[in-house]
Amino acid sequence: MFTREHQLRESFLTMMALLAFLSGCAGLKESKTILPIREYEKMIVGNLDADYIGTQNCLAACHEHDRLRLAFDASTMGAQLQKDSGMPLVDCESCHGPGSLAVKGLTPELVETNAGKGIRTACDFQTLIDLKSLPATAQSLICLKCHTANATFNLHNWNAGLHAVNEVSCFACHNVHAGPDLKVTPLASGQLCFTCHQSAQAQFSMPSHHPLKEGRVFCVDCHNPHGGFADQGLLQDGIKETCVQCHPDKRGPFLYEHADVVENCLNCHSPHGSVNSKLLNAREPFLCLQCHEGHRINKEEGGSISAERARAFYTRCTDCHSTIHGSDVPSTAGGGRFIR
Ligand code: HEC
Ligand code: HEC
Ligand code: HEC
Ligand code: HEC
Ligand code: HEC
Ligand code: HEC
Ligand code: HEC
Ligand code: HEC
Ligand code: HEC
Structure with a gap:
């Protein structure tokens, strides 16, 4: 059973991790007077x-x-x-x-x-x-x-x-005299960026990560190193726009949207890498339990719930709610429950 206490502990741990992360970032910028x-x-x-x-x-x-x-x-x-x-x-x-x-x-x-x-x-x-x-x-x-x-x-x-x-x-x-190629190639950009961004390097080494080291995704696919128009120097207008360039099936609009949760993919995913599968911020069911109460299923599509399904309830909500990014198909009860 996942009680409120469990939920509180989860969010406490997340808070602590966040604090540790933020304090690690502090002090990078030294203040210097800016001259006219x-x-x-x-x-x-x-x-x-x-x-x-x-x-x-x-x-x-x-x-x-x-x-x-x-x-x-x-x-x-x-x-x-x-x-x-x-x-x-x-x-x-x-x-x-x-x-x-x-x-x-x-x-x-x-x-x-x-x-x-x-x-x-x-x-x-x-x-x-x-x-x-x-x-x-x-x-x-x-x-x-x-x-x-x-x-x-x-x-x-x-x-x-x-x-x-x-x-x-x-x-x-840009090393003007390194050779005739002045532009930094996408492939070379990873190593270049890692010289200063060690935390990004660590993230791209996590068990689940965007295939940067594998040469299929590059820093400059998502970031403009010269400063973008969105936060974090993103190339596109925002998080969702950044992600759906390559994951167009998640763009929508869907008949049944997951409220506006999916507008910010980072509600559930870490962009660089994660210890959890599928770049998830937290494991299931904790991920979902940050915002939802768990629930029991006594009956499913007219029959009684199988032992396998009952177990699934405690581990992976998406075994049933498989269209978590949005769906055009109503559930049996006629609502949007992301189950098909
Ligand atoms: C677009 C700007 C730019 C142009 C054009 C340019 N340089 Fe440089 N040069 C630099 C920069 C930047 C450095 C490196 C400063 C540093 O080390 O941080 C440099 C360094 C050098 C050095 C020091 C040695 C080295 O390799 O680092 C020499 C010598 C040099 N340039 C010669 C030249 C000559 C000769 C030309 C013309 C053919 C030239 N530069 C054109 C920007 C330029
Ligand atoms: C005197 C003018 C001038 C200066 C100074 C200058 N550039 Fe350029 N640069 C150009 C021109 C012109 C081009 C070629 C046209 C273009 O790509 O915009 C160019 C091209 C480039 C390119 C290649 C663009 C490509 O698509 O291949 C890079 C990278 C670049 N410059 C970086 C620098 C850096 C870094 C400095 C300072 C160290 C610098 N430039 C200083 C005029 C200049
Ligand atoms: C943090 C690293 C970084 C800094 C700082 C940086 N650049 Fe770049 N620059 C890149 C990378 C990476 C690319 C290749 C972008 C790509 O492939 O999309 C690039 C591309 C370029 C190009 C090629 C044309 C283009 O529009 O993509 C020019 C010109 C250029 N940079 C000039 C500059 C000038 C001038 C500065 C300083 C005002 C600068 N860069 C500062 C990393 C940097
Ligand atoms: C798939 C897209 C994507 C790729 C590829 C990517 N990033 Fe990011 N990055 C993001 C997004 C989205 C954020 C915003 C995170 C947030 O707001 O919490 C971000 C945030 C950042 C930040 C600021 C926050 C932090 O974690 O410190 C840095 C620095 C950064 N990225 C560097 C890099 C470097 C370096 C690379 C390449 C080695 C890279 N990124 C590749 C999407 C990407
Ligand atoms: C010479 C060191 C250096 C290099 C190389 C470098 N960065 Fe940075 N970068 C910084 C510093 C310093 C900051 C500001 C402090 C921070 O947030 O980490 C920063 C901030 C950022 C941010 C934060 C958000 C923003 O608004 O820009 C992103 C994203 C980022 N860098 C991406 C890149 C990418 C992509 C590359 C490679 C093309 C790169 N950096 C190369 C030093 C560097
Ligand atoms: C430049 C293209 C590109 C962009 C932009 C991009 N992705 Fe990806 N993404 C990929 C590729 C390539 C894979 C690996 C797919 C594979 O292995 O079949 C992937 C995989 C994933 C996975 C599955 C990871 C796994 O372990 O199976 C998730 C989740 C994901 N991306 C989310 C995002 C999110 C969230 C964003 C926006 C922050 C984003 N992607 C932006 C190209 C991209
Ligand atoms: C409410 C949480 C949540 C949000 C928000 C979310 N995702 Fe996901 N996503 C998941 C879960 C959970 C999985 C894993 C499903 C599984 O294991 O079968 C997943 C898997 C993925 C995958 C890999 C499997 C697949 O379906 O292709 C990609 C790619 C992906 N998400 C992209 C995105 C993008 C892009 C966004 C933003 C538009 C986004 N996600 C927003 C929860 C979310
Ligand atoms: C960031 C908060 C957040 C996260 C994380 C989240 N959701 Fe949601 N979810 C919402 C909101 C808000 C709604 C819309 C609320 C409503 O209409 O009652 C919603 C709606 C739903 C619905 C449909 C309810 C209905 O009335 O149609 C289901 C099913 C659902 N979420 C399942 C999940 C699952 C499974 C996960 C984990 C993979 C998850 N959610 C993660 C916030 C979240
Ligand atoms: C065994 C399959 C199954 C599992 C596992 C499952 N659900 Fe559901 N869920 C359903 C069904 C079936 C409905 C109701 C569908 C309908 O109304 O037609 C539902 C409804 C919901 C609703 C809407 C409830 C409401 O009262 O409107 C939410 C939110 C939800 N589930 C979240 C979750 C979360 C979070 C988890 C993981 C902890 C989870 N579900 C696990 C099958 C499941």
């Missing part, structure tokens, strides 16, 4: 005494950066270097700032003479923008001066998203 946007803009202008000289001149004396340049030229951003593309020019100085001072006095002859003496010649890179040391907001501004919300629609909500607010910059996820 002008201050960040100044940081990204670069050396005011220097002039823009173009990639050709920047790299004329030097083979040190050949690999970077080849990869960059092959990338979507580098492809813009073609003058006839009609797109804004993206070159080394777009991000690193004007380079005339950095290469002042650097000639191919000097580089060669030094090489002969076993000396590597570096440009005076300290006159360039110190990208690594900029505050996250300024780092992102470097990219956002071109990737405005109009140019890159996905970035529409960037400033309001939790990543921007928590000082995760574009650099954290």
